[in-house]
Structure formats: C-alpha cells, structure tokens
Amino acid sequence: MSYQNIYNKLMAEINNAYGVCGLMGNLKAESAMRSDNLQDSGNRKLGITDTEYVAQVDSGSRNFVDNIGFGLAQWTSAGRKASLLDFAKKYGTSIADEGMQVDFIIYELNNGYKAVLKKLKNATSVKEASDCVVKKYERPANQGESVLNARAKKGQAIYDEYATKREVIGTMKIYKKGVAFQLSNNFKSTEFDCNGKGCCSETPIHSNLVKVLQQVRDHFGVSVNLNCGYRCPTHNAKVSGASKNSWHMKGYASDIVVKGVHPMRVARFVETLPDFNGRIGVYTWDDKGSGFVHIDVRGTNSRAVYTENNTQYDTVAGFSVSVKQGSKGRLVKVVQRKLKSMGLYNGAIDGKCGKGTTAGIMKFNALHGRLQDTSWGPKCWNEAFPI
Ligand SMILES: [Zn+2]
Numbered sequence: 001m002s003y004q005n006i007y008n009k010l011m012a013e014i015n016n017a018y019g020v021c022g023l024m025g026n027l028k029a030e031s032a033m034r035s036d037n038l039q040d041s042g043n044r045k046l047g048i049t050d051t052e053y054v055a056q057v058d059s060g061s062r063n064f065v066d067n068i069g070f071g072l073a074q075w076t077s078a079g080r081k082a083s084l085l086d087f088a089k090k091y092g093t094s095i096a097d098e099g100m101q102v103d104f105i106i107y108e109l110n111n112g113y114k115a116v117l118k119k120l121k122n123a124t125s126v127k128e129a130s131d132c133v134v135k136k137y138e139r140p141a142n143q144g145e146s147v148l149n150a151r152a153k154k155g156q157a158i159y160d161e162y163a164t165k166r167e168v169i170g171t172m173k174i175y176k177k178g179v180a181f182q183l184s185n186n187f188k189s190t191e192f193d194c195n196g197k198g199c200c201s202e203t204p205i206h207s208n209l210v211k212v213l214q215q216v217r218d219h220f221g222v223s224v225n226l227n228c229g230y231r232c233p234t235h236n237a238k239v240s241g242a243s244k245n246s247w248h249m250k251g252y253a254s255d256i257v258v259k260g261v262h263p264m265r266v267a268r269f270v271e272t273l274p275d276f277n278g279r280i281g282v283y284t285w286d287d288k289g290s291g292f293v294h295i296d297v298r299g300t301n302s303r304a305v306y307t308e309n310n311t312q313y314d315t316v317a318g319f320s321v322s323v324k325q326g327s328k329g330r331l332v333k334v335v336q337r338k339l340k341s342m343g344l345y346n347g348a349i350d351g352k353c354g355k356g357t358t359a360g361i362m363k364f365n366a367l368h369g370r371l372q373d374t375s376w377g378p379k380c381w382n383e384a385f386p387i
Pocket residue numbers: 194195196197199200231232233234235
C-alpha cells in the first residue's frame with residue numbers, strides 16, 4: 001500500500017485535500033487500496049487468485065473485459081475495463097500497476113466525469129467529495145446513508161493522516177536505560193529497555209514504533225504490554241529463536257500483548273493503519289488469545305503467522321486472506337481453532353482445509369446469514385477477529 005504516493009499524485013491534479021481524501025476513502029472501500037484486487041466473487045467464480053488473474057491478463061491469455069470488478073476503483077463495466085486495458089498497454093505496464101491506475105482515474109475524471117472532477121476541486125468537506133464519488137463515479141448498488149457515511153469516514157481518516165500532518169518520516173532517538181522518558185501518552189522509554197542484565201546502557205527507539213503502539217493503545221483502550229522492545233546484540237544472541245539480524249537490535253521492533261485482545265485482532269488492526277510500513281508477526285497458539293504480536297517499522301511490508309513456536313511461520317499476504325477447501329497453512333489452523341472453539345468443527349488442527357473444515361466454515365457463514373457460502377473470506381475474518 002502506498003497511500004502517500006496515491007495522495008501526492010491525486011493532489012497534483014485535484015489540488016484540494018478534501019477532494020483527494022473523499023476519492024481515496026472510496027478507493028479504500030472498493031479495493032482496500034490494492035491495485036491487483038479482483039472482486040472476491042470473481043476469484044470464486046474463476047477459481048484463481050488475484051496474482052494469477054493479473055498474470056493471465058498481462059500475458060493476454062485471459063479476457064479482461066469480463067464485468068468483474070478489478071483494481072483500485074474496482075472497475076467493472078465492459079467500457080471502463082476496456083479503456084483501462086488500453087491505458088495499461090499504452091503505458092507498457094501491468095494491468096495491476098498502481099501508478100498507471102491512478103493516472104487512469106485522473107484520465108477518467110478529465111474525460112466523462114468532469115462534473116466529479118469539478119466537485120473534487122471545490123469540495124469544502126471530505127463528506128461532500130465522498131458523496132459525489134459514490135453517486136457519480138463509483139456508483140455502487142447500495143448508495144444508502146450508511147454507505148455514504150462509511151465511505152466518508154474512511155476518507156476522513158486518510159485526511160487526518162495525510163492532509164493535516166506534515167511529518168511523515170520518523171526519527172530514531174537513543175534513551176538511557178532505566179531512566180523513564182515519556183514518549184507518548186501511554187508509553188515510556190523504559191518499557192522498551194533491553195531485558196538483559198548488565199549487557200547494555202542505552203535504548204534506541206524509533207518514533208514510528210511508538211506511534212503505532214500508541215495507535216493500538218488508543219484503538220483498543222486497554223493496556224499494551226511490551227514483552228520485548230529493544231534487544232542489544234549481547235542479549236539477542238542469548239534469546240533462543242531470535243534472528244541474528246533482528247530488528248529488535250535496531251530499536252525498530254517490539255513484541256506486544258494487548259490485554260484481553262486476541263493477537264489476530266491486534267495484527268488485523270495494525271494492518272489497516274494507512275501509514276504503517278513494516279512487519280507484523282502474529283504468534284497465536286490457541287483461541288483464548290494467548291500469544292503476542294511482533295511489530296516492527298522497518299519500512300517494507302511483510303506479514304507472518306506463527307502457530308506453534310517462535311521459529312516456524314508462514315509468510316502471508318495479509319490477515320484477511322480467504323481460506324477455502326484446498327487451502328493449506330497456518331492461517332487455516334487459526335480458522336480451525338476458531339471453528340473448534342465455537343463447536344463448529346471437531347477435526348484435527350492440521351492446517352489443511354478439507355471437507356470437515358469447509359463444513360465448519362459453512363456453518364460459521366450460516367450463523368452470519370450467508371447460506372451456502374463455502375469460503376472463509378474477509379467478512380468471516382472480521383466477524384471472528386474484529387478490529
Ligand atoms: Zn542488553
């Protein structure tokens with residue numbers, strides 16, 4: 001995700017933060033701001049992942065004009081998808097290229113959606129801009145009050161993050177071990193101190209890390225405990241399972257326990273923060289919420305799930321990835337444990353989604369009014385591990 005890039009590009013054209021954020025809130029609602037996102041029902045219908053779809057369209061082996069929503073704005077109609085494909089060809093980029101898609105949005109606004117562009121340039125609130133995008137640009141089936149409000153809210157959050165704050169790049173500072181310095185409303189420097197004894201005297205802490213932890217604290221409203229913040233190289237070498245290049249040794253990482261909140265919920269929340277760039281590792285081994293979440297602000301995004309110990313993990317695309325019959329891996333174990341705790345599944349926690357797990361998923365969906373739905377999609381994640 002590169003909210004900042006999208007924001008900058010749209011600002012260059014629209015030159016009004018209300019308009020840009022009203023539009024971006026809609027893009028987030030449509031695609032979670034992922035330019036390779038194929039509408040979920042399309043994934044199911046075609047039986048392929050987003051990555052496979054993009055590869056097939058790029059190689060010319062799949063017809064892109066298929067009335068299935070795709071990309072940042074979830075373009076769907078034949079006319080718009082055909083234009084997007086032409087545009088990508090002219091650009092010489094993949095159909096999933098983010099920058100190309102933003103330019104295509106600008107192209108559309110200037111050709112056929114001039115009234116929308118005018119509104120975005122002149123809107124005096126995010127809501128005003130967002131409502132116009134819903135009704136005249138995205139035109140989802142449901143344009144009711146709750147949809148309008150939800151989209152405006154997403155836009156407002158982006159506005160609060162990008163339009164009102166100037167400092168985006170954080171800073172690394174070094175604090176004295178054992179001397180408490182108040183870093184933010186709820187965090188002191190000593191909470192990040194190395195757990196080793198007599199091994200070090202200073203604690204480096206990156207401001208972006210404090211920022212994300214404070215966001216977690218504010219969101220859940222309960223205490224956030226650091227199992228581990230900084231680890232000096234001497235101590236790191238003694239910690240079993242610790243990477244030799246651990247970001248804990250650089251002051252960029254912490255392992256946190258949020259009181260009474262399942263690690264999966266914490267991870268899923270951090271993932272939604274527009275300016276978060278780093279690794280999120282979920283350590284979870286039951287459905288009671290035991291475990292912790294590793295968060296670091298290294299600057300590049302990665303996600304991982306650990307389900308038994310501290311060294312074996314699966315790299316995942318995110319914490320709302322769909323699970324369905326045939327899926328394998330640790331995210332499947334998380335789902336199996338959830339289903340088991342609800343009495344919807346009593347097979348093995350083996351990370352293989354077979355008939356039994358699929359039956360449990362169907363029961364879970366049925367409980368939420370989705371009859372015959374056999375896959376565990378973003379809605380299920382949200383219901384099982386709400387943020
Ligand atoms: Zn130390």
